[in-house]
Amino acid sequence: MTTLVAQGLVRHFPVRGKRVVQALNGVSFAMEGAVTLAIVGESGCGKSTLGRLVSLLDQPDAGTLHLNGQRIAAPGLAKVQPQVRRAIQTVFQDPWTSLNPRLTLGAILDEPLRLMTGGMNPARRREAVMEMAGHLGFAPEQLNRYPHMFSGGQRQRIAIGRALMLHPAVLVLDEPVSALDVSIQAQILALLLRLQRDYHLLMLFISHDLAVVRHIANQVLVLYLGKVMEVGPAAMVLDQPLHPYTKALQQAAPKLRLGAEPLAPHAPLPGDPPSPLDPPRGCVFHPRCPHTIAICRTEIPQPRLLEGRQVACHRAHEWPTEKEPGESATAPGEPGGGEPDRAADA
Numbered sequence: 001m002t003t004l005v006a007q008g009l010v011r012h013f014p015v016r017g018k019r020v021v022q023a024l025n026g027v028s029f030a031m032e033g034a035v036t037l038a039i040v041g042e043s044g045c046g047k048s049t050l051g052r053l054v055s056l057l058d059q060p061d062a063g064t065l066h067l068n069g070q071r072i073a074a075p076g077l078a079k080v081q082p083q084v085r086r087a088i089q090t091v092f093q094d095p096w097t098s099l100n101p102r103l104t105l106g107a108i109l110d111e112p113l114r115l116m117t118g119g120m121n122p123a124r125r126r127e128a129v130m131e132m133a134g135h136l137g138f139a140p141e142q143l144n145r146y147p148h149m150f151s152g153g154q155r156q157r158i159a160i161g162r163a164l165m166l167h168p169a170v171l172v173l174d175e176p177v178s179a180l181d182v183s184i185q186a187q188i189l190a191l192l193l194r195l196q197r198d199y200h201l202l203m204l205f206i207s208h209d210l211a212v213v214r215h216i217a218n219q220v221l222v223l224y225l226g227k228v229m230e231v232g233p234a235a236m237v238l239d240q241p242l243h244p245y246t247k248a249l250q251q252a253a254p255k256l257r258l259g260a261e262p263l264a265p266h267a268p269l270p271g272d273p274p275s276p277l278d279p280p281r282g283c284v285f286h287p288r289c290p291h292t293i294a295i296c297r298t299e300i301p302q303p304r305l306l307e308g309r310q311v312a313c314h315r316a317h318e319w320p321t322e323k324e325p326g327e328s329a330t331a332p333g334e335p336g337g338g339e340p341d342r343a344a345d346a
Contacts, residue, residue, distance in 0.1 A: 002169040002202045004031045004054070008063035011049050021276045023049040025226040026063070028303075031219070034196055036203040038217035038234065040210065040249065042273060046226040047206045048174055054204055055090040055172045056080050067170065086116055089163035093175040095155035099147040099162075106143035108158055109133065112165040128165065135195065136161045153184035157191060164199060171196075174206045189216050210253040214238055222246045225273060225284040232309020242306055242316045244289050283314065291315055 009027040012020040024046045031037050039047045052058040054065065056073060065073035072084050092098040099108060109129045113120055120128075133143060136157045147155055156176060163171060173192070177185040193216065196203060207213050213220060213234065220237040222229045222245065230243040241247045248269045269288045274280050280287055286296040295314050303310040306317060 001033050002031075002200070003066070003068055004170055004202055004204075005066045006030075006054070006063065007066075009050065009053055009060045009065065010062035011046075011053060011058065012061050015277070019277050022279055023226050023276060024053070024060075025279075027221075027223070027226070027228055028063075029221055029228075029231060031202055031204075034200045034202060035218040036196070036205050036216055037219045037221060038205045038207060038213040039221050039223060040207060040213055041223035042249075043208070044225075044273060044276065045223040047208075047223055049226075050223070051090070051172050051174045051204065051206050054088065054170070056085065056088055057090070082116065086166045087168050088170040088172065089166065089168040090172045090174065091156075091159050091163050091176050094179055095152065095159040096147070098159055099155060101147050104144050104146055105133065105138065105150075105158055108147075108162055109165055112162060116166055132161045132165060135198070136191070151184075152180055153187060156180065156188055160188075160191065160195070164195060164201075167199060168201070170202050170204065172204045172206075175208070176205075177212060178207070178209065185212065186215075192216065210238060210249065222249065225276060225279055227284055228303065228310070228312060229285065230309060230311050230313075231303075236307070236309050240307070242309065242311045242319075243285075243313050244291055245285050283312075 006027060006029050009024055011024040012022050014020050027046070027050055029037060039050055041047055049058070053060055053073060059073060059075065059077065061075060063074070064071055067084065067087060070084070071077070072080065072088075100111075103111065106129055109132050110125055113125045113128060117125075129143070130140065133140070138154075138157075147158070150158065160176070176192075177188050180188065189212065192203070195201065203216075205213070205216055217234040219232065220234045221231040222237065222243065224245050230237055230241065230246045237246060238250060241250055252269075271288050274284065274287060280297075282298045283289070283292075283296045283301050286292045289296065293315065299314070301312045301314045303312045304316070
């Protein structure tokens with residue numbers, strides 16, 4: 001069973017002068033088994049930076065990342081070993097730019113095998129390519145087509161298949177459906193869920209769309225200005241948030257209910273997120289939080305376990321969780337909770 005544990009990940013980017021962009025500040029989480037952790041938050045909160053660290057495309061300034069008990073990322077760590085590189089694969093947001101336009105579908109799926117497996121003979125590689133194409137819903141005659149001959153949804157299927165050719169343990173998906181129509185999004189989500197079961201994948205799913213997250217995630221981690229605000233089972237975090245920022249994200253998401261009047265809109269959060277060049281003292285969310293008190297301005301809140309999830313808020317214990325009308329309050333995978341509201345298989 002695959003385990004992925006991040007402990008205190010920090011990533012800062014130097015800019016002109018001696019200032020730094022504090023993209024991530026002490027992000028921690030733990031995953032085990034064929035589960036999906038969704039990373040959510042506003043633009044600039046550090047989601048993609050965290051994805052790059054987990055994908056081993058970048059190294060942290062502090063903190064560690066462990067895969068199955070092996071330390072795979074830390075400051076000053078030597079070059080990533082090939083077997084670790086094969087174990088973690090990435091699907092990017094835009095398949096048009098992430099696929100080589102000069103390669104056919106067959107060559108795109110074959111490339112990871114050709115570059116990373118060494119001794120696999122061409123006949124066995126061809127067999128593996130045909131098998132993956134079938135999993136993705138492509139006919140054999142489509143193997144000779146180029147990316148521009150496919151739709152956006154088909155190109156994203158190709159990108160997913162390419163990432164799975166090496167049978168990784170971890171799949172990092174950075175906004176994989178945000179550029180697609182809603183109907184195509186559902187097909188891609190259903191494909192991911194089926195492939196997750198078939199390949200026993202542990203998935204890190206980066207998204208700003210809570211409706212998409214609700215369909216696919218077992219757990220949710222909420223980021224704000226590079227810090228974790230709340231993390232826990234998806235249904236708990238999305239339906240009964242304890243952190244004011246999570247609540248604001250939930251209220252800002254569109255809500256449609258069949259046979260009922262639309263829910264009244266909520267007032268948006270005041271102001272804009274502070275600059276990561278100069279984050280606020282104390283709780284980084286306090287300048288926009290409607291519940292700010294004196295301690296919020298001076299002391300950084302430490303994560304605490306409340307009602308089944310970790311929350312970094314000085315006042316989270318003061319108010320009970322509130323369920324939105326018509327929404328489930330039971331966590332996915334918890335007794336009586338069943339599965340999350342995931343898309344049906346394609």
